[in-house]
Every structure is written in C-alpha cells, then in structure tokens.
Amino acid sequence: MAAAAALGLGLVLAAGLVVALLAGVLVAAGRGARPDDTPAATLVAARQHAAVAAVLALAGGVVVALLLVSQGDGLGPVRLAGVPGLPAALGPLAGGLVALAVLAAGERTWPRPVGTVRTASLRRRTVAELAARRGRLLGGTTALGLACLAVFALTADATGRAVPALITSEAVAQGYGGGASGPYPGAPYALPLGAGLLAVAVVAGVVLHLVARRPAVAGTREEDDLALRRTSARSVLGVAQLASGGTVGVVLLVAGAALLRSGWLLGGWAAVALGLAVGLVSLGAAATACIPRPAPAPGAAPAGPRAGAQR
Known part of the structure; x- marks a missing residue:
C-alpha cells in the first residue's frame, strides 16, 4: 500500500508539473500575441493560439502516457506487486487528463488586441450544441467500457488477473480439470480503469x-x-475519445485473447472484434478532430447584440 501511495503521489506531481509548464507557455504566448484591433488580425492570432494549445496538449498527454506505459509495473524502484502492468494500463487515460488540463488553460489565455477592444457578441453557446455527435460517441464509448469492465470483473478468477478455462466433457476425458488464462482485466484492473x-x-x-x-x-x-469554439470542442473531444477509446479497445483485445486461450471462443472473438471496432473508430474520430474546418473569411462585424467596449 505504501508503494502504491508513493507511486500515485509521484505520478500526480509529475503530471501536475507537465500541466504547469505547458500552461505557462500558453500564458506567455497569449500575452505576447497582441494583434491589431481588426477582424483579420484578431482572428489569425486566435487561430494560432488554438493550434498552439492543441499541439501542446497532445504533446503533454503523449509524454505522460509514454512515461507510464514504459514503466510497466511501476515507476523507478516503486512496484505494484499485486497488480502488474496497472500503471501502463492507466497511461492513456492519465495522458488524456493532462491534455484536457492544458486545453482548459488554453481557454483562459486567448490573445487580446492592442488598444481599445472592439465589442463582442453576447450570445451564449451550449455544450450540447458544441459537442454534437462527438459528445455522443464519447458517452457511448465510456458506457461500453464500463459495462465491459463490469463483466470482466465478474468473470475473472479469484486472483482477478485471469479467466477460468472452459471445462468441457472432452477436456475432462483427456484429464484436464481446470486452469485459467491471463492477463485478464478483473477487478484489480477494472476498478481503476473504470474510475x-x-x-x-x-x-x-x-x-x-x-x-x-x-x-x-x-x-x-x-x-x-x-x-x-467548435475548434476547441473538437480538440477536447478528440483527446478524450483517443484516451478513452484507445483504453477500451486495448482492454477488449487483451480480454479477448485470454478468453480464446481459455476456450471461450464466442466471447473471445466478440471481444476482439469489438475492441478492433472501438479502437479504429476512436482513432478516426481523433484524427478528424485535427483537420481544420473552413472558417468564414474575416470581414466587417455584423450588427447584433453587443457588449460594451473594454480596454
């Protein structure tokens, strides 16, 4: 337990340091970018800021994820003897959380034009409007992952790391009376992964x-x-989908392989097929989130409800 606590604290501190450093870069970039107060200049600076935030978020998330995945059972001298491979399994999710934190910092550090700032629209947007299909995909992936983890936790053996072998009359006739196959995502893995x-x-x-x-x-x-806003929402949902969908896909593939080795052919092939589908769909969703959408050309601001001028 002490080793697990030390490992968790070390990982939280490392992730926090990465977020703080990248957030500092975004703050400096936002303050350093002081475009002229024209629609064209302001829009170019804002688009550049969004692109920098997305790149930094992805870089920070990848660094944290690779750090955990490369460590396997633990970090340095600290090992989780009872749950081998758990830090590596949590790597993509930890990386996703770091990337989301950097994107949140990006939302607070938009560049401001020099001089008297022009008025801006007061119209409010909703999360449902911005999330749309990508939000539903993330919700479905999360629900599917939680359901599969619950099934795996219930079907694992007493160790929580293997699945019992299917005992058939043919196996009994040949002298085989038991056995199990792993690795398998039972409760020791399912609980932290679900969280x-x-x-x-x-x-x-x-x-x-x-x-x-x-x-x-x-x-x-x-x-x-x-x-x-839609560009920011695509970045947020792309990062979250990559982390969650990648994790669910890998868990299903690992569980499917163990089920196949234990003789549970139908369940094994179903898990493998579902894992491949979730992984490919999530990878595609994350990739398309990186493709910029055509934006309206800068021009004169249309009439509408406006806020007062600010400095």
Missing part, C-alpha cells in the same frame, strides 16, 4: 463547459467566435 474512464468523461465535460461559457474572443465576429 479513469469516468474521470476523462467528466473532465472533458468541464472543459466543454469552459468552451461554451467563456467570453467571446475580443475583436472577432460572431461566426468567427463560433468557429473558434
């Missing part, structure tokens, strides 16, 4: 709320600000 899936979904929802409720980027038209 990680829920954490990613909740944090993604919180960041989406920031995207929907933040003040409009000063100096941009209403349609340009909406495009920026």
